[in-house]
Amino acid sequence: MGRIFISAAHGGKEGAGIDPGSIAGGTTEAQEMILLRDLIVTELRGRSFDVLAVPDDLSAAETIAWINARGSRLDVALEIHADTASSPSVRGAAVYYIANNLERKNNGELVLMGLLRRVTQLPNRGVRPDTESGLGSLAFCRQITIPSLLMQVGFLSSPEDRFLLQNRRRDFALGIADGLASWSRVINPNNVTPTEPNYPSINININGQKYPEQGILVNGNSYIPIDLVDQLRIDVSTSPNVNRINYRQIVYIKAVDLRDYNVVIGWDGVSRTVELRSNLLICVDKLDQIMSRGITSEVELQLFLRNNNENALVNFADLPKLYREEGNAEGVNYDLAFCQMCLETGFLRFGGGIKSEQNNFSGLGSIGGGAEAASFPSARIGVRAHIQHLKAYASLEPLVNEVVDPRFRFITRGIAPSIYQISGRWSVDLDYGTKIFSLMKRLYESAKLL
Structure with a gap:
């Protein structure tokens, strides 16, 4: 059975102090998410799932590194958040996934529906690509090597959501545990013990031309050989935010990480081709x-x-x-x-x-x-x-x-x-x-x- 990693957003050290996350109604996001995370962990362990809770004192970057150092094929990772908005009428739950990954979108629907079935009064804000988030991308969705999702369980700034979260916390935990259990079974339907991975090959198209070497598909994400990155004259040697794996003595990086270097990434599911277009038109x-x-x-x-x-x-x-x-x-x-x-x-x-x-x-x-x-x-x-x-x-x-x-x-x-x-x-x-x-x-x- 694959393991489940759960992170409660915020609470760790960021910059010069501890990051409490959103603050509203006399409470903090970190406080509420830690309480909820602990209930989820207890529930999943009661169902015989192997669950790892990310330490609360880690920064966002340290959280990602902690999971990547321990995660393996067939594991999954979820981070839970509570948002705030300028208007108290904004409320509801959502799940964010890495953009253009249909498999991860389907995973997100499982997790979100698990919560909404248990807490029917919580509005459904949908399963959304991380490009629709305020920052345009989410590190937890993009920089973790195992399948990962980010869940907003509600809005602390909404009195209704805050009341639900604080008075029906166990129902929140049961619903999220339901969704995580379903997701874990999808990733590892036969409950097999992880072995040496055998990733499927994919084609690569760069600026309209087929690249002679193939990439690989890892947990629904396209990875390309590091040699191609060098040909694009992109230096990722010192970037900690670029995901790398070593597969059969070749280093691959996650294709979507190149968006930070102004490379457009697309996917053709029919031909199983990752399509890259380097920036040739404007001075970025x-x-x-x-x-x-x-x-x-x-x-x-x-x-x-x-x-x-x-x-x-x-x-x-x-x-x-x-x-x-x-x-x-x-x-x-x-x-x-x-x-x-x-x-x-x-x-x-x-x-x-x-x-x-x-x-x-x-x-x-x-x-x-x-x-x-x-x-x-x-x-x-x-x-x-x-x-x-x-x-x-x-x-x-x-x-x-x-x-x-x-x-x-x-x-x-x-x-x-x-x-x-x-x-x-x-x-x-x-x-x-x-x-x-x-x-x-x-x-x-x-x-x-x-």
Whole structure:
């Protein structure tokens, strides 16, 4: 029987102190997840499963290293989290899996359904690829060599979820244990003792050409020979975040880890081919600069919006055109601005106190004690204000158009030329710029520019 690794998120040392995770309702994420994890471990051991609980004092990176040092074929790993949101109405459970891995998605559905069958009052937020997470990828899903999933059991910021978690903790534990037991049986249906692995071979296609050597499929993940990575002129020799295995005297790395080096990864299930496309079209080391040129077309922006919200263009059909025109007029990268709009509005779903009729696409505040968020007379003026606000942060150059941004004059000009530097300024979220940049990479991948 394969073993089950369980990690309670947070609680370990990160930086200069202990990381409590989310804090809400007089409790912390670390405290709640440790209590829940202990019940899950007890339940699974009572069912004769071999369970390893990750030590609570480890950092996130140490947790991954701890599991990788002990995990073997037929084992699985789950990390449990509790999220927070700005609105207490946001609630429910979700499971994240490594993007483009259908097998892991199916595993995630088993784990999530196990919980939801036991706690029927908990809303279902679905099984989601880790590219839909706030950071664009999740280390626990990508850097662990055995099959792994990350589960959000609810939102501490939701009084309803918090009440359920604290008053029906055993039901949460039973449900998650049900799901983990089902997942473990899928990975090892015959309860066999692990032996020397025999991984199936897969084909490799790089930039439209078949690569002469084959890769291997490990737990549903594509691995490619290190020689190919060298040919792409990518140096992963000092990167601890790249998963490596030694199989039959050849070193392989997980293909999806190359996304951090701006390589697009795809999978053709019919021909069992991992498809890689190296970045040949754009200069990636300047993508984070606000004062630069956008490179997408209006149609590509429209498709990106529509693929993430099929109703996005019903009320704002001209928005991609407006961002391109206003961004080009002021020298602001309209791709970055457009992706910030997608983040702020939830791909034009709005919510969070800002209504669509306010034409406020970037969460701009008002002045003089007015409403929390500014309003603009038209979509164009709203976009113009957004572009001007970005230019205020990124440049000392004067505006081309008349000022419509109500807070333009309060910004220290040129203090944040990179999108990463508006984190903690535009938003209190210190990962704000990273989230925008992750969305832009998704935009470029959908447009086949990366």
